Structures are given as C-alpha cells and as structure tokens.
Amino acid sequence: MSDEIHLSIVGLPSSGKTTLLAALWHMVRESGATTALSYDRLSNGNYEHLNALAKRWRMGKIQQRTQVSGARDVTMRLKNAAGQKVEVSFPDLPGEEFARMWERRELDRSMQETLTAPALVFLINGDTVRAPAWVVERMALANKLGMTSTEQEPTEWSADLAPTQVKIVDLLQILMAGDLHIGNRRLALLISAWDKVEGEQQTPVEILESKLPLLHQYLHSGRDPWTWRVWGLSAQGGGV
Ligand SMILES: Nc1nc2c(ncn2[C@@H]2O[C@H](COP(=O)(O)OP(=O)(O)OP(=O)(O)O)[C@@H](O)[C@H]2O)c(=O)[nH]1
Numbered sequence: 001m002s003d004e005i006h007l008s009i010v011g012l013p014s015s016g017k018t019t020l021l022a023a024l025w026h027m028v029r030e031s032g033a034t035t036a037l038s039y040d041r042l043s044n045g046n047y048e049h050l051n052a053l054a055k056r057w058r059m060g061k062i063q064q065r066t067q068v069s070g071a072r073d074v075t076m077r078l079k080n081a082a083g084q085k086v087e088v089s090f091p092d093l094p095g096e097e098f099a100r101m102w103e104r105r106e107l108d109r110s111m112q113e114t115l116t117a118p119a120l121v122f123l124i125n126g127d128t129v130r131a132p133a134w135v136v137e138r139m140a141l142a143n144k145l146g147m148t149s150t151e152q153e154p155t156e157w158s159a160d161l162a163p164t165q166v167k168i169v170d171l172l173q174i175l176m177a178g179d180l181h182i183g184n185r186r187l188a189l190l191i192s193a194w195d196k197v198e199g200e201q202q203t204p205v206e207i208l209e210s211k212l213p214l215l216h217q218y219l220h221s222g223r224d225p226w227t228w229r230v231w232g233l234s235a236q237g238g239g240v
C-alpha cells in the first residue's frame, strides 16, 4: 500500500479535465508512445467512454461539457519503471460540482474519497484567466469613454461572479479543513491551454504571480501545509 501513490485530478468548469483525461488515455493506451508511466489497469471506469473521449481528442475536437448525469468516475492504475504504482482518479465530474462547493458550501459525499487523495492535480484554464484590474483604471477608462457610473445599473453580487482565484483559494482551504483535512498534501497546479499562454513569455510560476496573485500569496504564505508546484500543460491545441 505504502508504495502506491494516489492522486486525484480536479478543477473548476472548463478547466481542461476531460481533455487531459482524453489525452492521457490516448498516450497510455493507444499511441504506442513511450511514456514515463505505463498503463497497468483500469480500476474503475468504462473503456467505451474513454475510447470515445480519446477519439474526439485525436480528431482535434473540443470535448463536450461533462454532464451531471454523465459523470463517470475513472480510476486508472499506472506504474513507473521501478514498478511503483500510481492510482490516478479522475472524477470526470462537471466542474460545477467544484463550483458548487464554493457557491453553496455544499459537498457531495461521493466526492469525499477523491478530495482526500494525498496528492491533487488542480487544473486552471490559462486561456480564460484574466489578470486582476484596478478599479481606478476601470473608472478612468469609463470616464474617458463618457460612461459615467450613474448610467449603469449596478450588477448584483452573486458567488458565481467571484474571480477564479478567489474560488480556488477557498476550495483549497476547504480541502484543508474538517473531514477533508488529512494533513500535509501535495498539490500540482496545472495551467492548462498552455499553448495559448506561452506567447506571453512567462514561466508558469510567473503567470501564477501576475494573473493569480491571491492564489500565489496563499500558497507562499504556508498557511496550509501544501507542498506545491506549478506547471504549464498543453493537452490540445497548436491550431491557429
Ligand atoms: N488550446 C487549448 N485548449 C484547451 C486545452 N485543454 C483544454 N482546452 C479547452 O478548454 C475547454 C474546456 O476543456 P474541458 O476538457 O472540456 O474542461 P472540463 O474541465 O472537463 O470542463 P467541464 O466538464 O465542463 O467542467 C475546451 O474548450 C477545451 O478545448 C489545451 O491544452 N489547449
């Protein structure tokens, strides 16, 4: 048991979970390519579902949004050259399940096992994250354009409008509290759609610092015992 690594792959809506699952399945099952981890077995899941995802992926098609009813837990066991086993859980859940944790403070009990894995891979779609803007800059721009704030109806605040990094920091804190708190854990932040971000000539950690400063500060402060690293991931793309 102790030589087995268990990791779960999680992320907000449209963060790239299904695309990564499709690419991983293709790499370990169908490409004949040499990968650092090789396929051992499918502990939980359905070959037909995975093959369909990989087929879409090979055709360069965008994965369909994962539906609540279509949620299928996929767990595959991979192993490294030394024979060490890596159990990878992909609760191929719609990201709404994670968003719901933030918006309504609700936790589906079926997610408990996934969320207590000692190692987590957290996906963040780099293509959709925007650097925080200063309110004063927004105001100056609005004034220049002749848009005075009184002309606009104020938007009522709701939890789903919160910035991505606010949601993520809160989710990470939830994972370090109550029943989900299992002590020190490893966290791999993957900035997905890296092919769209790399043109900005920043390293993944620089992107974290500049576009997700709250998340960067939270992790750096060591408030919670995460051993973390950040990578850029391109699981699809290269198109124009
Ligand atoms: N360019 C590019 N786009 C990507 C990459 N990975 C994911 N995407 C895009 O990001 C969007 C969301 O990807 P999904 O894999 O469906 O994300 P998800 O996390 O499964 O989303 P839900 O199931 O809706 O929660 C899609 O439009 C993908 O094409 C990547 O490596 N490069």
Ligand SMILES: [Mg+2]
Pocket (backbone or CB within 6 Å): 017, 018, 019, 063, 064, 065, 066, 092, 093, 094, 095
């Ligand atoms: Mg999905």
